[in-house]
Amino acid sequence: MKVAMIGWEFPPFIAGGLGVHSLELTAGLARSGVDIDFYMPRMETGEDQPQPGSHHDHVEINEVAAAPAESPYAGTGGSQTSEGAGYGDDFNQAVDRYNDRVVDAFDAHDADLLHCHDWITVPGALEIRRRTGLPLVFTVHSTEYDRSAGLDPQHWIETIERRGVHEAERVIAVSEYTKQLVEDRYDADPDTVVAIHNGVDLARWDQPPEPRTEQTAGTVLFLSRLVRQKGPLFFLEAAERVLEQAPQARFVVTGKGSMLRECLEHTIDRGIADRVHFTGFVPEEELAEVYQASDVYVLPSVSEPFGITVLEAMASGVPTIVSKTSGVGEALDHVLTVDFWDTDELADLILGVLDHEPLRSEMRTRGGEEVRQFSWDDTCRETLSVYEDLLQETPTVEVTAR
Amino acid sequence: MTSICLYFQVHQPRRLRRIQSFKPPTEPDYWDAEENERILDRAAEKCYLPANETIRDLIHETDGRFKVAFSLSGVFLDQARRHRPDVLASFRELARTGNVEFLAETYYHSLAGLWDEGTEFEAQVRRHGEAIEREFGHEPTVFRNTELIYDDRIADQVDGLGYEAILTEGSDRLLGWRSPNHLYEPQSEGNDLSVLLKNYQLSDDVAFRFSTPGWSEQPLTADKFTAWLDETPGETINLFMDYETFGEHQWPQTGIFDFLEALPRHVDERSGLSFASPSELVDELDPVGTIEAPQAVSWADQERDVSAWLHNKMQQECFAELQRLEPLVHAVGDRDLMQAWRLLQTSDHLYYCSTKGYGDQEIHEYFSPYDSPYVAYINFMNALGDLKEKARRRLREQGETEIEATAPAQAPLPG
Incomplete structure (x- = not known):
């Protein structure tokens, strides 16, 4: 089987779950004997940048220029939302150009099907489908609703997502939560939408905990982009509440995003700046240490299609509190869940975890066991099933000349 | 017959x-x-x-x-x-x-x-x-x-x-x-x-x-x-x-x-x-x-022992803390506090904190008013902690020397 895959992120150029997913999915599929041509934008930021594909030889990477001297990864680390400061039209243009160039650069190479990831790749994918007759699988990693936190979703993006959902032969959603969203907001045909969970690379996170010093007692971690979708202000409001009861607690905010300044100012206004430490963007290789140094991880997202970081935290032995409007939460017993807006409840849960070693111990142990259910092998296997299912239905196509 | x-x-x-x-x-x-x-x-x-x-x-x-x-x-x-x-x-x-x-x-x-x-x-x-x-x-x-x-x-x-x-x-x-x-x-x-x-x-x-x-x-x-x-x-x-x-x-x-x-x-x-x-x-x-029953039996869960209420550390902590408060509650002699302490002893509260695996866990969840055993624990310990705080305050008001429970107060923050 050969799959032509159109993506947007691939390590080391990643901003979030999409890149990790792309790596793990392609690696797993390749192990199952699937050939993959992977299309992605070319990173234009400098001469010494590592090349994708140089680390990953299981997949044929085709880099497609997104735009001359314009990198879709500039600024907020590849934000997929047009909320990115200074993006606006530049970002939209970069997306348009990428899609045009993918279509031009596309070479079917005996591909049996197309697989595209998120709305950014949909226009190009649909055009390629039209030209080649290849069936299309569209993975929805997030929707505009998620990314806009329900406020002001951009209609033109929603239109693209709706088209993708309706015209693709199959839609993969990263959770039941996302599947439901896609069915509710885009009237997707439930029979064509499959929920397949992301996995986690356990070996990477399962390390012995770092020895603690006095200063690191009671550390609460926020590790997400600083954008409205991820609920950073809810985190900070809860932090303030927690600090009233536990002034020695410490809050770590990692990540970059358009709300960084707002968050910083918030901590200053509320007089908690000395207890909230903004680390900026943490490179991949240092993430494990960040988790290990934490006593509780909080994902207070307004709407989170999956939430791989939750699995990473659990695999690192960190008790975790997750928003109820998240995909990953639906499958987990050994986390605490909370309504993102209920900052009092979030504060009380944080205090509960910080105050009680028996609770931390139990969540650590049970969470560590539970997270083993999430394997990329399963994700790949289930994705392969979708491919096989689809190919059984679809008559063999003559790939028309471009 | x-x-x-x-x-x-x-x-x-x-x-x-x-x-x-x-x-x-x-x-x-x-x-x-x-x-x-x-x-x-x-x-x-x-x-x-x-x-x-x-x-x-x-x-x-x-x-x-x-x-x-x-x-x-x-x-x-x-x-x-x-x-x-x-x-x-x-x-x-x-x-x-x-x-x-x-x-x-x-x-x-x-x-x-x-x-x-x-x-x-x-x-x-x-x-x-x-x-x-x-x-x-x-x-x-x-x-x-x-x-x-x-x-x-x-x-x-x-x-x-x-x-x-x-x-x-x-x-x-x-x-x-x-x-x-x-x-x-x-x-x-x-x-x-x-x-x-x-x-x-x-x-x-x-x-x-x-x-x-x-x-x-x-x-x-x-x-x-x-x-x-x-x-x-x-x-x-x-x-x-x-x-x-x-x-x-x-x-x-x-x-x-x-x-x-x-x-x-x-x-x-x-x-x-x-x-x-x-x-x-x-x-x-x-x-x-x-x-002979050197170890307790019960009619609960597959094990028919006391693990339904005491198998994990959270439950054990609740159980221990309830006992630790006995001298304090008696010293204060307040009926409402005594009643509250006793109502917190009802076995169900510990039952809700169970984290056993499949089978028994479903039965525990059926009876539990909580979404999760972890919230059950936090909530219970908050109530118990408040009771302890009120008891201590009453004791101070009564001018008594504080009777220290047999263990230190809430566990210190990790570190």
């Missing part, structure tokens, strides 16, 4: 409302009154009232050959008295038939029997005995501990309190190859108790498997069940279960009420079977052997 001894547990905990640690209530009023009333109403309509009526009718129809035993926890009595006096009236009516026996237990349906020290167990048992006497006119002579928890020490304590008999689970650990269908006695010298052991196979056929899809014996008719009873060797078949089996755990559409209604008639038809109350068994039968 084989006796059939039916015993039903009646209990409702005082469930907690959500207590956040930074919003302490002004009074130690930790209870979700609305939810507790709603659940009591539901249990009353679906179980207590219709089942009591059925039993009353059966007693009349059989001219008193049908007999049952109940235990009503003090926590249930309080709530019924306040919110559903009609349910209590219905139990009193049953008491008046003379065919219904009421058993003793700890007033607060607590795990105080497992405490190493202190007088709490005795205090709760006495209080319960008095309450039953006030309510139904006679003092209980037969005892059952919370969730049938039993070990050698509990047996000795209960004997010391003057009871004639105690009920517990006919667990394989206690019996080995022996049958639960006889009376036994505790192994310790001078302990005069008779021990009645639940026949778990036959009891669970009714209480659990009755409507389990795919069970090979479905439908379990009274006719078939009585035939099994008749074929069962032994002197007594002890069928012990939660009263809510009738109408709540097993819904009416399963036929559970029809089963109950038909049972006495089928038993009557068989000359080798008759109903007996626990006291009658104690009078009529002699123990055939001794049982």
Whole structure:
């Protein structure tokens, strides 16, 4: 089987779950004997940048220029939302150009099907489908609703997502939560939408905990982009509440995003700046240490299609509190869940975890066991099933000349 | 002649409302009154009232050959008295038939029997005995501990309190190859108790498997069940279960009420079977052997031990902290605080914190008002922490030297 895959992120150029997913999915599929041509934008930021594909030889990477001297990864680390400061039209243009160039650069190479990831790749994918007759699988990693936190979703993006959902032969959603969203907001045909969970690379996170010093007692971690979708202000409001009861607690905010300044100012206004430490963007290789140094991880997202970081935290032995409007939460017993807006409840849960070693111990142990259910092998296997299912239905196509 | 001894547990905990640690209530009023009333109403309509009526009718129809035993926890009595006096009236009516026996237990349906020290167990048992006497006119002579928890020490304590008999689970650990269908006695010298052991196979056929899809014996008719009873060797078949089996755990559409209604008639038809109350068994039968229970048994979960309430560290911490507060609560001498501390001892609170795996976990979740055992723990510890704080403050106001509980205050932050 050969799959032509159109993506947007691939390590080391990643901003979030999409890149990790792309790596793990392609690696797993390749192990199952699937050939993959992977299309992605070319990173234009400098001469010494590592090349994708140089680390990953299981997949044929085709880099497609997104735009001359314009990198879709500039600024907020590849934000997929047009909320990115200074993006606006530049970002939209970069997306348009990428899609045009993918279509031009596309070479079917005996591909049996197309697989595209998120709305950014949909226009190009649909055009390629039209030209080649290849069936299309569209993975929805997030929707505009998620990314806009329900406020002001951009209609033109929603239109693209709706088209993708309706015209693709199959839609993969990263959770039941996302599947439901896609069915509710885009009237997707439930029979064509499959929920397949992301996995986690356990070996990477399962390390012995770092020895603690006095200063690191009671550390609460926020590790997400600083954008409205991820609920950073809810985190900070809860932090303030927690600090009233536990002034020695410490809050770590990692990540970059358009709300960084707002968050910083918030901590200053509320007089908690000395207890909230903004680390900026943490490179991949240092993430494990960040988790290990934490006593509780909080994902207070307004709407989170999956939430791989939750699995990473659990695999690192960190008790975790997750928003109820998240995909990953639906499958987990050994986390605490909370309504993102209920900052009092979030504060009380944080205090509960910080105050009680028996609770931390139990969540650590049970969470560590539970997270083993999430394997990329399963994700790949289930994705392969979708491919096989689809190919059984679809008559063999003559790939028309471009 | 084989006796059939039916015993039903009646209990409702005082469930907690959500207590956040930074919003302490002004009074130690930790209870979700609305939810507790709603659940009591539901249990009353679906179980207590219709089942009591059925039993009353059966007693009349059989001219008193049908007999049952109940235990009503003090926590249930309080709530019924306040919110559903009609349910209590219905139990009193049953008491008046003379065919219904009421058993003793700890007033607060607590795990105080497992405490190493202190007088709490005795205090709760006495209080319960008095309450039953006030309510139904006679003092209980037969005892059952919370969730049938039993070990050698509990047996000795209960004997010391003057009871004639105690009920517990006919667990394989206690019996080995022996049958639960006889009376036994505790192994310790001078302990005069008779021990009645639940026949778990036959009891669970009714209480659990009755409507389990795919069970090979479905439908379990009274006719078939009585035939099994008749074929069962032994002197007594002890069928012990939660009263809510009738109408709540097993819904009416399963036929559970029809089963109950038909049972006495089928038993009557068989000359080798008759109903007996626990006291009658104690009078009529002699123990055939001794049982040893260095480790506690119970009727809960697959293990039938105390792991349902104490298997994980969170539960163990709750259990330990409750005990640690005993000297403080007594020193303060405040009735409301004492009452709150005792209501927090109800075993259900620890049950909700269980994190066992599949099978038992589903049953725990069915009963739990919480989304997760972790929230159950945080909420419970917030309530207990608030109680401790209030007790300490009262003590300071009283000008007493602070009595330090036997362990330090809340665990320090990690690090």
